[in-house]
Amino acid sequence: MRVVVNGLGEMGASLALAIKNSRDDAEIIGVDRNLDALNKAKKIDLVVDTSSDLKSVVADADVIILATPIRAIIATLHDLLDLTLKPGVLIMDTGSTKDQVMQAAQPLIKKGIAFVGGHAMAGTQRAGIDAVDGHLYDQVPYFLVSDDQDAVYRAKELLNGIGVHIIRVEAQQHDLMMAYLSDLPHVVAATLVNSTTQTLTDYPELPNYAAGGFKDTTRIGAADPQMWTDILMTNHDATLESLESFQSSLNRVIEALKANDATTIYDFFDHSKQLRQKF
Amino acid sequence: MRVVVNGLGEMGASLALAIKNSRDDAEIIGVDRNLDALNKAKKIDLVVDTSSDLKSVVADADVIILATPIRAIIATLHDLLDLTLKPGVLIMDTGSTKDQVMQAAQPLIKKGIAFVGGHAMAGTQRAGIDAVDGHLYDQVPYFLVSDDQDAVYRAKELLNGIGVHIIRVEAQQHDLMMAYLSDLPHVVAATLVNSTTQTLTDYPELPNYAAGGFKDTTRIGAADPQMWTDILMTNHDATLESLESFQSSLNRVIEALKANDATTIYDFFDHSKQLRQKF
Structure with missing residues (x-):
């Protein structure tokens, strides 16, 4: 079975x-624009062949996995329309938002090509093929999005071997859950970091006094700017909904503090404490 | 040297x-309203004596450390005014906001009693005397607030032995730094947790899909509601300033997302990535 993996970053190479x-x-x-990544893939015996051009290797692929940043996934789904693919090929992606990907895949699906959207709740702060880890997917939730039962069956068959927990979802449900669990926390962590700008200018020693609470809460504020810009732009509506919900909730706390309303502030913290225990 | 510690919670007992x-x-x-805490303090040989009433043990104290929740510290500072204290007694506190504490201590200071406000950047998610840890203060920043050089000298002499890094600050500078490093992150973490309420109702399986990013960012959303209500109410102005700064920053991201302005969103994440590396 020839498996073409387009994008040998942490997620693609590990998969x-x-x-x-x-x-x-x-x-x-292995396919990547970065020749160093291709050389590394050969060196660690990950691949039987490499290419810097997806077009040149898709014709005899049994499975094509699109593991580039999400905007490139969407562009590639359009490019694949004009290429000759092997009958019965299964195309999958690893993008962290699904609604726009599924829309971009519709023309391929209408041509009868099997496509399954995928997203694993895996990944670290590291990036690139140097972060390759054959156990990255062990026991992680792996979302599959598709209305094509046969394609889903084949994707499951491929992924069951790597030990993930497969969950079938609708694209919009997936994206809304990710907005609250991932996109919103990333925006909030970055906003927290950025809001220290003035205080850091006034008191340059500020970082010496940051304890675990600040460090944990802002850890993902150091995430890759391009990747997160892409995720926000491609999960636009769900992220905006989560941001506005967060903003309303925050405004209520600010109003309560202005009014010295300790009861409302207590209830706010208490609700959070109860809810956090479910996670 | 007789050291009276009022409040045998994690911070007081460990100190x-x-x-x-x-x-x-x-x-x-050891002084505490909780008789179990007093019994435990005896059992682990922490104390030579205990009392549930501070008044009965202050007369021959060389040092009095107020380690209760912050509102109780403020109340105790008023109570101490009417008691007979040993000449030369040094009074300290461990409250995590300092401006209101220093104001509450003014009448004592005017009577010539040595008072030094203190706050250590230590503590875990645990609470109570069961969390006692003789190494909790190892190498942690320890803020001291006082204009009384002699009192500060004596406090330093006492604290140097426990291995803390002593930093003298003004109360307002301390409270503003804490607003950004601690109070704001706690409000934001709790707001993040609370903003999942509706999504959690719609998709009860949501917690299964929470990865490290969400968990780290919201960890302190499970903190003690009463303690954090007290901290917000006693660090009112600085916390409000940090919340409004955060809110403005967040509003700019929301507007950029509404306008599909990827450049502003990229710059926002990039600024955070650069800044976070200082912490």
């Missing part, structure tokens, strides 16, 4: 390695 | 233990 390790018949073909 | 371990002449007298 390729997990698939390679889980089945004897898997031959990985 | 008492660190002082006891650091000098042979220290005799700790």
Whole structure:
């Protein structure tokens, strides 16, 4: 089974390695614009072949996994329309928002090509093929989005071997859940960091006094700016909904503090304490 | 040296233990409303004596450390005015906001009593004497607030033995730094948790999909509601300033997202990534 993986970053390379390790018949073909990544992939024996051009290797692929940043996934889904693909090819992606990806995949799906949107709740602060980890996907939730039962069956068959927990969802449900669990926390963490700008100018020693609370809450404020800009732009409506919900909730706390309303502030913290225990 | 510690919670009991371990002449007298805490303090040999009533043990104290919740510290500072204290007694507190404490201490200071406000950047999610840890203060920043050089000298002498890094600050500078490093992150974490309320009702499986980003960012959303209500109410102005600064910053992101302005969103994340590396 020839598996073309387009994008040998942390997610793509780790998925390729997990698939390679889980089945004897898997031959990985690695595609990346970055030649260093391709050389590294050869060096660690991840791939049987590499290319810097997806077009040149798709014709005999049994599976094509799109693991680039999300805007490139969307562009590639359009490019694939004009290429000759092997009959029965299964195309999947790893993008962290799904509604726009599924819309971009519609023309391929209408041509009868099997496409399954995918998103694993995995990944670290590291990036690139140097972060490759064959166990990155162990036991993680892995969302699949598709109305095509046969395609989902084949995707499950491929992914079951790597030990993920598969969950089928609708694209919009997926994106709303991710807005609250991931996009909103990233925006909030970055806003927290940025709101120290003036105080940091006034008191340059401020970082010496940051304890675990600040550090944990802002850790993802150091995430990759381009990746998170792309995620926000491609999960636009759900993220905006979550941001506005957060903003209303915050405004209520600010009003309560202005009014010296300790009861409302207590209830606010108490509700959070109860709810946080579910996570 | 008789050291009365009022409030045998995590901070007070751990400070008492660190002082006891650091000098042979220290005799700790533990005061708490909670009889279980007093029994535990005896059982672990932390104290030479205990009382549930501060008034009954202050007369021969060389040092009095107020380690209760902050509103109780303020009330106690008023109560102490009417009691007979040993000449030369040093009074300290451990409250996490300092401006209101220093104001409450003014009448004592005017009577010539040595008072030094204190706040250590230590503490865990645990609470009560069961969380006692003689190493809780190792290498942590410890703020001291006082204009009384002699009192500060004596407080330093007591605290140097427990291995803290002493920093002298003005009360208002301390409180503003804490607003950004601690109070604002706590409000934001709790707001993040609370803003999932509706989504959690719609999709009860939501917590299964929370990854490290959400968990880290919201960890302190499970903090003690009463303690944080007190901190917000006693660090009112600085917290409000930090909340309004955060709110403005967040509004700019929301407007940029509404306008599909990817450049502003990229700059926002990029600024945060740069700034976060200082912490």
